[in-house]
Amino acid sequence: xxxxxxxxxxxxxxxxxxxxxxxxxxxxxxxxxxxxxxxxxxxxxxxxxxxxxxxxxxxxxxxxxxxxxxxxxxxxxxxxxxxxxxxxxxxxxxxxxxxxxxxxxxxxxxxxxxxxxxxxxxxxxxxxxxxxxxxxxxxxxxxxxxxxxxxxxxxxxxxxxxxxxxxxxxxxxxxxxxxxxxxxxxxxxxxxxxxxxxxxxxxxxxxxxxxxxxxxxxxxxxxxxxxxxxxxxxxxxxxxxxxxxxxxxxxxxxxxxxxxxxxxxxxxxxxxxxxxxxxxxxxxxxxxxxxxxxxxxxxxxxxxxxxxxxxxxxxxxxxxxxxxxxxxxxxxxxxxxxxxxxxxxxxxxxxxxxxxxxxxxxxxxxxxxxxxxxxxxxxxxxxxxxxxxxxxxxxxxxxxxxxxxxxxxxxxxxxxxxxxxxxxxxxxxxxxxxxxxxxx
Amino acid sequence: xxxxxxxxxxxxxxxxxxxxxxxxxxxxxxxxxxxxxxxxxxxxxxxxxxxxxxxxxxxxxxxxxxxxxxxxxxxxxxxxxxxxxxxxxxxxxxxxxxxxxxxxxxxxxxxxxxxxxxxxxxxxxxxxxxxxxxxxxxxxxxxxxxxxxxxxxxxxxxxxxxxxxxxxxxxxxxxxxxxxxxxxxxxxxxxxxxxxxxxxxxxxxxxxxxxxxxxxxxxxxxxxxxxxxxxxxxxxxxxxxxxxxxxxxxxxxxxxxxxxxxxxxxxxxxxxxxxxxxxxxxxxxxxxxxxxxxxxxxxxxxxxxxxxxxxxxxxxxxxxxxxxxxxxxxxxxxxxxxxxxx
Numbered sequence: 001x002x003x004x005x006x007x008x009x010x011x012x013x014x015x016x017x018x019x020x021x022x023x024x025x026x027x028x029x030x031x032x033x034x035x036x037x038x039x040x041x042x043x044x045x046x047x048x049x050x051x052x053x054x055x056x057x058x059x060x061x062x063x064x065x066x067x068x069x070x071x072x073x074x075x076x077x078x079x080x081x082x083x084x085x086x087x088x089x090x091x092x093x094x095x096x097x098x099x100x101x102x103x104x105x106x107x108x109x110x111x112x113x114x115x116x117x118x119x120x121x122x123x124x125x126x127x128x129x130x131x132x133x134x135x136x137x138x139x140x141x142x143x144x145x146x147x148x149x150x151x152x153x154x155x156x157x158x159x160x161x162x163x164x165x166x167x168x169x170x171x172x173x174x175x176x177x178x179x180x181x182x183x184x185x186x187x188x189x190x191x192x193x194x195x196x197x198x199x200x201x202x203x204x205x206x207x208x209x210x211x212x213x214x215x216x217x218x219x220x221x222x223x224x225x226x227x228x229x230x231x232x233x234x235x236x237x238x239x240x241x242x243x244x245x246x247x248x249x250x251x252x253x254x255x256x257x258x259x260x261x262x263x264x265x266x267x268x269x270x271x272x273x274x275x276x277x278x279x280x281x282x283x284x285x286x287x288x289x290x291x292x293x294x295x296x297x298x299x300x301x302x303x304x305x306x307x308x309x310x311x312x313x314x315x316x317x318x319x320x321x322x323x324x325x326x327x328x329x330x331x332x333x334x335x336x337x338x339x340x341x342x343x344x345x346x347x348x349x350x351x352x353x354x355x356x357x358x359x360x361x362x363x364x365x366x367x368x369x370x371x372x373x374x375x376x377x378x379x380x381x382x383x384x385x386x387x388x389x390x391x392x393x394x395x396x397x398x399x400x401x402x403x404x405x406x407x408x409x410x411x412x413x414x415x416x417x418x419x420x421x422x423x424x425x426x427x428x429x430x431x432x433x434x435x436x437x438x439x440x
Numbered sequence: 441x442x443x444x445x446x447x448x449x450x451x452x453x454x455x456x457x458x459x460x461x462x463x464x465x466x467x468x469x470x471x472x473x474x475x476x477x478x479x480x481x482x483x484x485x486x487x488x489x490x491x492x493x494x495x496x497x498x499x500x501x502x503x504x505x506x507x508x509x510x511x512x513x514x515x516x517x518x519x520x521x522x523x524x525x526x527x528x529x530x531x532x533x534x535x536x537x538x539x540x541x542x543x544x545x546x547x548x549x550x551x552x553x554x555x556x557x558x559x560x561x562x563x564x565x566x567x568x569x570x571x572x573x574x575x576x577x578x579x580x581x582x583x584x585x586x587x588x589x590x591x592x593x594x595x596x597x598x599x600x601x602x603x604x605x606x607x608x609x610x611x612x613x614x615x616x617x618x619x620x621x622x623x624x625x626x627x628x629x630x631x632x633x634x635x636x637x638x639x640x641x642x643x644x645x646x647x648x649x650x651x652x653x654x655x656x657x658x659x660x661x662x663x664x665x666x667x668x669x670x671x672x673x674x675x676x677x678x679x680x681x682x683x684x685x686x687x688x689x690x691x692x693x694x695x696x697x698x699x700x701x702x703x704x705x706x707x708x709x710x711x712x713x714x715x716x717x718x719x720x721x722x723x724x725x726x727x728x729x730x731x732x733x734x735x736x737x738x739x740x741x742x743x744x745x746x747x748x749x750x751x752x753x754x755x756x757x758x759x760x761x762x763x764x765x766x767x768x769x770x771x772x773x774x775x776x777x778x779x780x781x782x
Contacts, residue, residue, distance in 0.1 A: 005525065013552050021541070235536025239597060242503045242530035243553040 005245040014244060014252025015259065018227065022260035032264045039272035042208065047283045057095065059116065060149075061102040064123040069131070070101045072159050073123045077152040081145070112136060121149060123156065131157050199386065205276070206358045206385030209308050210378055212269070213315060214351040217377070218344055220261030221319040224253055225336050228327030228420075237420050246417035250409075254320045261316065273305070307384050307394075314401045315377030318408060319347060322374075325412040328419030350378035357382035371397050373404035455517055456481035456636065457502070457605060462511035464497055464660075471497040473660040474511065479638055479653070481516070484631050486651035486668075487640045488748060490755075494660040495640040496533065499607045503528055515605060526554040529603035533610045533640075535594055539583035543569070543593050546582060547600055554601035561600055568596040572622055588619050595623065599630065606630065608639035612646050624650060644745035654744070656751055663751045672741040675750060679743070680712040680720055682727075683736035697726050704746065709736065711746065 022028050060077065064070035081097040102108045102120075111117040119137035126132050133153040139145055162171060231237045240249060275282065326340045353369045357379055369375040370383050370393070380397045383389050457479035464472040472494045479485045489495050500506040502513055502520055513520045515527060537546055544565055551561035569575045572592045577585060585593065591614060599606060612620055627637055627650060641647050647654065648668070655665035664671055684690060690710040695703045699718030704711045712723070720739050727734060742750065749755055 010553050013549070017541075017549055021538075231536075234539060235532070235534040236538055238532035238534045238536055239530070239550065239594065241505050242528060242532070243525070243550055245525075 005248060007248055007251050010244045010248040011251040011255065014249060015256035018253055018256025019259050019263075022223070022257060023263060028260070028264065032267050035264070035268045036271060039268045040275060043272040043275040043279075044282075046204075047279065047286055051287060057098045058118045059098045059100065059111075060119045060121060061100055061108040061111070061117050062121045062123065063102055063105045063108050066123070066125060067101075069123045069125065069156070069160065073121055073133075073152065073156050074099050074101050076155045076159065077121060077149060080148045080152045080155070109136075112138065119145075119149070121152075131160055133157075202385045203358050205304075206382055207355070209385065210351060210354040210358065210382055212265075213308070213312055213378060213381060214347060214354075216261060216265055216312060217315050217319045218347050220257060220316055221323040221347075222336070222340065223257045223261065224320045225323035225327035225340055226333050227253055227257060228324055228416075229330050229333040229336055232328070232330070232420060233332050241420055246420065247413050249420075250321070250324055250413050250416045253324055254317065258313075258316055258320060262313075265312070304384065308381060310398065311377040311381045314398065314405065315374070318374050318377070318401065318405050319343070321405065321408045321412040325415040325419065328416045346374050347378075350375035354378035354382035358386055360386075371400055373401050376401055456483075456515070457638070458512075458514040458517075459498065460512045460514065462498065462501060462508045462513060464494075464501065464506065464508050471660050472501075472508070472511075475657065475660060475662055476511075477655040477662050477665040479636060479655075481636050482631060482634050483636060483652050484627055484650045485636065485638045486647035486654035486744075487638055487657070488644070488647060488654055488744075489640070489657040490642075490752070493657045495657065496609055497660075498657075499530070499609060499638075499640075502605075502607060503530055524555075526601050527604050529598040529601065529606040531595055531598040531606070531608040531611055531639075533613075535587070535591055535614075537582035537590055537593060537597075540581055542579050542581055543574075543585070544578040547593065547597055550597040551600040554603075556601045564600055565596060568600065569593075571626070572596065572619075587614050588616055591615060592619060592622070595626070599626075603635070605636045605638065608637070610641055611639050612641055612643050620646070644743065644748060648744040656748060658752050664747075668744065671747060675742055675747055676716070677742050677746075677750070678714045678718070678720070679740050679746060680714065680723065681709060681736060681738045681740050682712055682734070683709040684727075685733040685735050691730075691732070693730065694727075697723055699723055706745075711743065713742070713746065 060081075062070050062073045062077065064073065078095075078097070078099040081099065082095040084093045105120075105122070108117060108120050112120055115138065118139060119135055122132075122134040122136065124132045131153075133156065135146060135149045135153070137146060137149075165171065231240060244252070322343050323340060326343065327336065330336050330339060350369065353366060353375055357366045357370075366379060366383070370380040376397050380389070380394065384394070455478075459475055459477050459479075462472050462475045463470070475494060475498060487495050487498070497506060498513075501508050504521055504525075515523055520527075537543075541549070544562065547565035547568075548558050548561045551565070552558055556564075566575065566578060569578055572595075574585075574589055574592060577589060577593075582590060582593065595608075595611065598608070611623065615623060624646075630637060639647075651668055653665070653667050654671070656663045682690070682694075690703070690705055694700065694710065694712060697712070699715050699722060700712045701715045701718070702713040704713070714720070714723075720737075724734070724737055727737075745755070
């Protein structure tokens with residue numbers, strides 16, 4: 001009895017209508033323009049921050065009752081905080097930090113409270129001859145600046161200690177040691193391990209990608225659900241079910257709305273990516289060559305873009321199919337929020353896991369989630385950005401995702417076929433399962 | 441039920457629509473219970489029953505939207521699952537159009553889904569819009585149209601791909617008299633072009649005016665089916681159509697007349713159902729003896745509405761109370777399926 005209609009051409013006709021209906025909407029155009037501007041703003045933000053950094057010098061006061069100690073602390077802190085980027089002409093480079101010896105401790109405290117100072121380094125000698133160094137700061141206690149000041153404190157201690165050596169002791173000038181971190185789980189580019197600066201940039205870009213992926217999957221997925229629900233509430237579905245099969249309608253909706261989402265996504269992301277890709281030149285034009293050298297490196301490669309595109313399409317397909325089945329089960333769009341909440345939470349779990357991975361998390365859950373649909377689009381993308389991923393791992397993750405989409409598509413088509421005929425019933429899991437059985 | 445091919449050799453090759461012992465359950469509820477009847481091809485056919493009688497489910501099975509648990513539906517001898525979707529046109533009971541889409545785009549869209557080339561669909565859609573006196577609405581959004589005009593657009597959407605069979609669920613609901621006439625004329629034109637039109641309705645007058653054959657269903661079973669003329673003759677009852685001069689409504693004493701079984705009042709007058717052996721002349725004499733002035737007195741066959749009430753036991757406006765499967769065997773399914781296909 002069941003008629004088996006081919007997907008084409010009806011799925012394509014439906015997809016075209018869905019696409020046009022969305023991209024011609026004034027809300028779509030307005031939101032695309034606003035989001036495009038926001039994305040450009042985000043892409044330009046590192047250069048912008050750098051631009052304002054160049055204009056502003058951060059002041060740190062050194063306060064001590066011992067003038068020699070104060071001078072030593074000023075010199076060491078200055079050498080640690082004001083490191084010129086490699087290749088910079090030191091004669092033109094302007095220091096980002098001004099380290100000054102301030103005799104009036106109370107005045108320094110007032111300036112700190114008013115925000116004129118970013119910190120006060122208090123250096124005193126205890127009766128036991130041990131140095132007591134306190135860094136009072138308005139910034140975070142574990143920030144990079146605080147850590148560097150901590151290094152400076154140790155260096156001041158060493159210098160003070162070596163000052164007590166016999167006068168004839170032969171010591172060269174003190175040199176701030178070079179220090180670098182070599183993590184073993186770093187991302188690679190064509191087999192080359194990325195340097196820390198590139199890794200940091202990748203983490204930043206990873207957050208942008210994961211947030212975009214989460215937003216697009218959930219927002220565009222909900223477009224599908226509301227589209228189906230609106231057809232039901234306006235009773236258009238009654239006419240559609242005789243003109244096209246549930247498979248054709250489901251495929252047409254997912255493809256059409258997915259294409260509309262992809263169009264908006266490209267309109268938002270391409271200009272932003274262009275900014276990121278040419279960030280060096282833009283930074284040089286705005287900041288000048290000396291400051292541009294210190295601007296963040298993007299670390300964006302065609303392979304990463306391809307990876308993002310693949311996980312976007314696969315992730316959207318998976319969630320759009322689920323959302324379409326949801327949409328078919330409600331009689332009014334208002335009921336969608338309730339029914340789709342558990343499935344949106346799945347996306348949230350994937351998103352949080354991905355953010356954890358970007359923050360350096362590499363536990364068993366991150367590894368498992370990077371293979372496990374529906375979390376894998378988010379988590380594997382995050383791992384790709386900031387960790388070493390073997391080619392087989394990537395292939396397995398994508399294969400599992402494709403297999404999950406195939407299974408969900410079959411189930412969603414059955415549920416859709418049953419759901420579109422349900423009216424006036426409160427959506428619930430029991431009705432969902434019962435209707436899916438009936439559809440068979 | 442007489443098959444049309446038995447009467448008309450010209451359409452021997454076309455056997456029309458065969459609903460063949462179709463059963464459908466939804467959980468514990470039986471929607472169709474071995475429903476069986478034929479629809480002659482090239483006719484306007486009335487599919488009558490109260491809400492919940494199984495009409496929409498039957499139509500959905502025809503369209504392949506719902507699968508039957510047992511039985512088969514065939515069109516010209518072929519199971520409906522083997523037929524292309526464009527065989528059917530469907531006007532659902534619930535009206536709905538894409539609110540923001542223009543009327544013409546909408547019509548071309550639906551026709552395209554049935555395989556109609558867009559240019560041809562556009563041309564034909566404009567012709568139908570003119571025919572229904574709404575040519576200026578082609579480029580308007582559906583949400584700007586009145587309900588009646590939306591219904592006309594939806595009817596055009598159902599026929600634009602020129603289907604062999606047009607299934608319509610309550611097509612006259614919400615239409616004003618002028619649009620009702622336009623729709624009836626369209627029905628007749630489609631019938632004259634050899635199309636088969638099947639519609640369900642509560643409006644018995646409309647069904648009586650247009651249908652050559654009907655099927656009356658109740659609780660998912662056929663109560664009676666066949667040529668309307670034959671069904672009326674088979675009922676063996678006579679009715680008197682009566683109109684009295686003077687204040688309406690008709691006086692209550694009409695029910696007390698000897699030989700009168702029932703009195704039914706409607707907008708156009710009063711109908712008296714005669715008891716078997718009742719004498720119209722004696723009844724007329726008694727009415728005149730009571731001092732009434734008779735404007736119209738005619739012995740007629742029962743109306744379709746009267747026939748429906750006689751066969752089903754209640755008016756078509758009364759909903760069917762759905763029965764669980766366990767109760768249906770001894771349930772109140774009235775009438776007999778004797779008029780259906782053997």
